Amino acid sequence: MAFLPLARGIAFGIIGFLIGGGLGAGIRALAGMEPAWSAEPVVALGYVVGLLGWLLGVGVWGAWAKEWFGLPVQESSATGWQRYFTFCLDHKVIGTQYLVTFVVILLLAGLASVLMRVELMAPGKTIMDANAYNTTMSLHGIMMVAVAVATLMGGAANFVLPIMIGADDVAYPRINALSYWIVPPVAVLLLATPLMGGIDSGWTAYPPLSVINAGGQLLFLLAFITFGLSSILGGMNFIATTVTLRAPGMTWGRLPIFVWAVFAAALISLTATQSVAAGLLMVVLDRVAGTSFFNSAEGGTALLYEHVFWFYSHPAVYIMILPGFGVALEVISHFSRKPLFAYKWVVGAFLVIVVMSFVVWAHHLYTSGMDSRLHLPFMVATELISIPTGVVFLAALGTIWMGRLWLATPMLFALGFVANFLVGGITGIFLADVPTDIQLQDSYFVVAHFHYTIMGGEVFAIMAALYYWFPKVTGRMYNETLGKVHFWWMFIFFNLTFIPLFWAGIHGMNRRVADYPATFADVNMVASIASFLLAASFLVMVYNLAVSWFRGPAAAANPWRARTLEWQTSSPPPLHNFPHEPEVVGHPYDYGVPGSVHALIGVAGASNGEGEEERHPHPNPLPSRERGEQRGRGKRTR
């Protein structure tokens, strides 16, 4: 029974695919095109109708669309683990679905990178031919981009953002479920690309190559567009939720910094993603409908795509990194037991980054052949964005200064984030500067740089988030020793993998190659061996989290003694998060401020034995035994 919605989704999806595909073939037959059963148009139309069928079958029909026809809708009645396989509307279930799905995708994409590093251990062919390498590299790229975009936004933010602002769910629960259930077809399409000849154009899919290469490219484009749709819906939902569902007293100036970060990223996600979807759609049309947006022989231009693509994809790196900033600063404040330093400046910096992220895209195009008069303004804009980014470092360093640092696993990952992102940010300057970028563009220097920002930054932040909120999500505690082992193992081998690649790039190794001149043999061998050990560090995490989820000790409601609202309810939280609507009366980070209170709230289920209905403030939320002690010190005020 648990898998009935999935089975229905798959069946409807297949039926839809056949209808759409038949329609495509029919149109071609009527138009006199030979052959009618041409693979790409049939697959493209089949996919569109198949996607609708899948969504209707998996739950959109039963829980939503029926009411358009005056029929009664029924929500999923599943409970326990079965909820995770249904069109469930609870944001915590959806957040968990996202988290698990994208951790699995992270591991798959990591496996792809191991295969790439095996191929790159020595010059010449090692295990893969050029097509296998390009397909592996492209899949690694797009899957990691999806992980970086969706794990914190779709996963962590979905779970904790509504609780942090004292809401009982997101603004649009059905759209929230929809945005998750759009994702499985994306994964299926991407993993099916090798069946249609693979993809050899990377995650950027520049035409004309992406118009003329094998059919796997079409699946990639459809997957990317679909994922973009999910991202737009998610962004819209977080904006609406943050604007409308804040608990009484949760003013904008009292929002936890993670909420601000997600809100800022959601603004970009809602507005920029449509641009890339349009660009990708033009490539699809060039492939299946014979248009010529990017075909220079018929008046199109390949350069157009690069502008459209990066107009989204540069802001997109801030969709990835802003929530990373949010997690790191959130964790750093709670684990330093100090107010977040320069909170208002950080919020301002986030908003400046949102605006500026839209005017720096052409720094990806210094060597593209675009008009050279564009070099200067984009160089200036790109270098200016380092000022608001610097404010984030100020906040992190200012917060730990004179703090009471608790170096638990989430804090280690947050500090690791700061160290790695420092390298990523500084090396970005070399790519923002036009003269140096002319040499470094499309070299391994770029590869090393963006792995420092996205892997060393974003993925470290994802790890901080996973360990930090693990007790809240699962109600269990992970093994702290294994968590620390994971951090040090990952931190050391991450750096050993990517520092050598800066050198390779400076010395002229171009990126996205299955083969390279013999002079780069040693540096690649070092990077490969380090990367295998880096990959192995994730096994520690998988073991730790998987075993702890089932057998770990029960987690307290607030194991970190953090002040924000998600820790003032049980672990895991009840269906609507709080027994009573919380009332926010103070700042979330006022550690050390005598008598300060963040929120007044009814005690939730696992409130450590205190009265269920008693309303009482949490001045400095502690597990109950310590709370009693504190009450004795007279710190609590109402």
Place this chain on the structure above:
Amino acid sequence: MWIALAVAGEALVVQWDLFPLAAAEEAHIVDDAFRLLMVLAVPVFAFGLALLVYSALRFRRVGESAEDGPPIRSNGLVVGAWLAVTTGLTAVMIVHPGMTGLADLRHRFSQAPDLVVQVEGGQWYWKATYPEYGVTTFNEMVLPVGQRVRFEITSKDVLHAFWIPAFRMKIDAVPGMITTISAKPDILGSLETDAGFRLQCAELCGLGHSVMEAPVRVVTADQFKAWVTQKQVASR
């Protein structure tokens, strides 16, 4: 700790020969800009790292103390100083090496070339045409030392990128467009002497991308003339 790290880092930047062989005038502009950015970046990196490591060690909580830190929400002086320094550094970088380097390169690119080479990239070859001499080569490029060469680059099919690492020069080959870049090779060399003397595709162009490279030889004016004559004879 910051000063020690910064001094050690700066010494490394000055002493360590970080760059591969530079074989054109433009290459020195790029390397000088890189070195200058390193000089600016090292103290910034050292400051961040020193503060992070020092704080993590110095302010580490010992035991299970539940004590809070001092409630410092912000500090106008620190924020002001931080913004002033980061803005100042950014302004410096924008002007120099940014604007100055850009102006320098543009000036050189606008100089009249001594030699024009038309380059066409295709899946997967480099074709070079020397229009003054009526010579065309495939996957081979020979250039005279000390002469300014303008490359006029296009593509037959998909995006490629023209890159000679020893010259530090790179630009995409775009179908339907001619992109130009210019370089003045200043030392003799070939792929046998240094891996930087190769014309390497730097924009993913499909299956043959990693092997889309051609050896580059920088020769004396006399050798170049002899090579041109030999090619002209051979094509007749």
